[in-house]
Amino acid sequence: MDQQANDQQEQHPGCIELIRCIEPTTKQRNDFQYVPHLEINKEAQEIISERFKSPISIVVYVGNVGAGKSKLATLTVETLQQDRSNPPLRTFRSGAGISGVTHGVWMWHEPLQHPDETKEGSILLLDCEGMGDLDENTSAKLYLFCMIISTAFAVILRPARVDHLQCDRLYNALKRCENMGTPFILPNLWLVPLDMPEFVYSDPKRGDIKITKEQWLQQVFSVSSNALSTNENQLLASRYEYITRQLPQIGVVNLDYLPRSLMNNSETLDTYTLLRSSPEYFESLKAAIYQLLSHSGKRLPGSGSDLLFVRPAELAALMGELIDVLNNDKMPNPDALIGRYLLTRFTDQIVEQQMAQFKEEILADTEHVLCSPMRKQHTPETPDELNATNTKMRDIRNRLITKYLGTVVGLARYQIYGLDSNLSEGYDNVDQQKQALLGLPKLVQDELINLQAQMNRYQEPELLIEQTRTTLAVKDLHRQQQEERTLLEEIKKKLENKRDLVFRQKRINISLKNANSVRVGLAPCSQCGRVGGAVNITHPKQDCTSHRTGNYYYYHNDNDRMVCDACREIKQISTTGVECSRCGAARKVTRYF
Structure with a gap:
């Protein structure tokens, strides 16, 4: 696919194919068990990894063939351009052209910038085409892919209604999410009726009646058709209800009438200038774009936290692995894939730093509470004192393990999974902490068990106590003092190393949070x-x-x-x-x- 994509990009540098639908053979097409396959363009993945900057807003246009998705995608790019391009930018392609371009998903070849200059990050614009010509399974897979990776899933409507075919495609894609246990997967759905400057309802007797946006949304999902039987209309109504119930939010942005000057599909058309010479349409399109970008950047799928934006290379890799999952089953379930990406962020961003801080604090407490008082006695411990020291060491360890596990649980719920609106300041008791842990995925619960085992395996505090006891047992005062100085230097160095490790982890997290790309x-x-x-x-x-x-x-x-x-x-x-x-x-x- 790479050479074909390179040839296509040289001929058509404005957009590049991201996902291609693999054409099945006649034998595969007749095989009921055959799973339609998609293919991702490696060059497109490299562009996302190398050129985009987080937070990334991902807007995808979908809809029926001929609805105007590709035209709207081209106009969106020209609206976001700061300056006129010479020669004019190439347009998004529509359908299977003379060069043999297959159905799939196309992306603009470079990051676009938010029209509000105060907003950071990049915009990735996608055009999902061919929805009228593809079989049900392939259409549903493309829709599901676009739903999982997008921040705004925009359904282009012309005419301004969700017909039964479009309803079926949304329904079939959402049904594939039904068995997924991962929350925060579905995007915000936007309906984009074209050539509709005002929200209206067509009354058979009174003509067009102006209505509110909310009334239009209610009406558009309650359409019945005289061309359908009673049972078909009932099925359509039940699917409308399912769609509105499953999606987290449904919005609508309407556009003014497309100026006649922009109806020409010539690639040499000066769209930038013509667009700005039609102020009513241009302003309506700008307003629509602002609404589509209103939900900030793309978070890692499965996270409800506003802090967990997906990173460019992470997004490119996730897209590729998601395609692999979709290719494996007619009813794919990406739960495991999404869980793995979230777990990686959890271990990299939280576990490593908290483990370093635990080691520093338990070593410092052991020195301050146990070892330092032991040295001041100048004599070895009695059996009772030895037992008391061991008991205190166990208490210090248990207290700090409980403290840091609670911190990790709170950070996971707040920073990674977005289950809490505020970071927990601690839990009142162990039962409350366990209850909070049970709200996290099983993968995280298992990781917490591993983390607790790592903390218990960290035996440097006990070794420090044994070294102190050995030093106290030495009768030679000079040797005792020399060993004590050496031990103190080792402790100081270890504390400095642990502190440096903590500072290093903190600086790494701050650096990744600031995301100042090299x-x-x-x-x-x-x-x-x-x-x-x-x-x-x-x-x-x-x-x-x-x-x-x-x-x-x-x-x-x-x-x-x-x-x-x-x-x-x-x-x-x-x-x-x-x-x-x-x-x-x-x-x-x-x-x-």
Whole structure:
């Protein structure tokens, strides 16, 4: 697919194919067990990883063939452009063209910027085409893919009604979510009726009657048809009810009449200028775009937290693995995939830092509460004192394990899964903490069991006590004092190391939260001639210890170091080479941003 996509992009650089529907053979088409297959474009994944910046708003246009999705996608791009392009930007393609373009999902070839300059991040615009020509399973898979990865799932309506075919496609896609246990999966659904400057209801006797947006939404999901039987109308009504019940939010944005000057589909059309010369339509389109972007960036699927935006390389990898899941079953269930991505964020973002802080605090408490008083006695412990010290050590360990497990549970509920609107300041008792833990996925509960085992296996505090006891047992005062100084230096070094580890984890989290991407300017490739430009530095999965492709971000306030969001490794920027993603040759870095 890569060579075909490259050829298509050279001919049509404005948009690039993201997902392609694999045409089945005649034998496969007649096989009831055959599962339709989709294919993702690796080059499109690289563009998302290298050029996009979080938070990423993902707007996808879907609808019937000929409804005007691709035209609206092109107009959306031109509305978001700050300056006129010369030559004019190429348009989104519609349907299977003369070059053999197959049905699937197309994306704009570069990140778009929010019209509000104060908003950070990127906009990924997708055009999901071919909904009238594809079989039910393929259509449902494309819809499900677009639903899971989008922030705004916009159904283009022309005429301004949700007909039974469009209703069936929404229903079939949503039914595939029915067996999923993961919450916060479905996007906000937007109905986009074209050529409708006002919300109206067509009365057979009184003509068009102006109504409110809320009345229009209620009316559009209660349509019956004289062309359908009573049973078919009842089925349609039940599916309308199912759709409105399943989706978290349904909104509507209407557009003015498309100016005649913009109806021409010529690729040389100066759409940018013509669009702005039609102020009524231009303003209605701008208002619609603002509404479609009103829900900020894409969070990791399954998370209800406004803090957990998906990262560019993470999004590209998730898309690829989601396609693999969809290809495996007619009724696919991506629960395990989504759970794994959330668990990875949980362990990277929370568990590592809390474990480092636990080690620092338990070692410091052991030194302050137990070892320091023991040294002041200058004599070895009596049997009763030894038992009392061991009991105190167990109490310190149990107290801190309970404390840090509670902190991890609270952070997971707030930062990762969005189950709590505020970060918990602690739990009143163990039962309350267990109840909070039971609200988290089973994967997290199992990870907490592993974390507790890791904390119990951390025996440096007990070793510190034994070293202190050994020192006290030495009769030679000089040797005792020398060993004590050495031990104190070791303790100081360990505490400094643990503190440095905590600070390092905190700085890594702050760096990833700030998400200041390391970008470089590249000269054209000397081998294959690929054009230069500014790209994000990524950490290829074959080199990354996490075995995932990651993005590099500036580490702390250091302009010479960067951190990978996948494996959290810190590297010097100046020693990092950049290879051509097309031919593998070393690329010349012209500047660092």
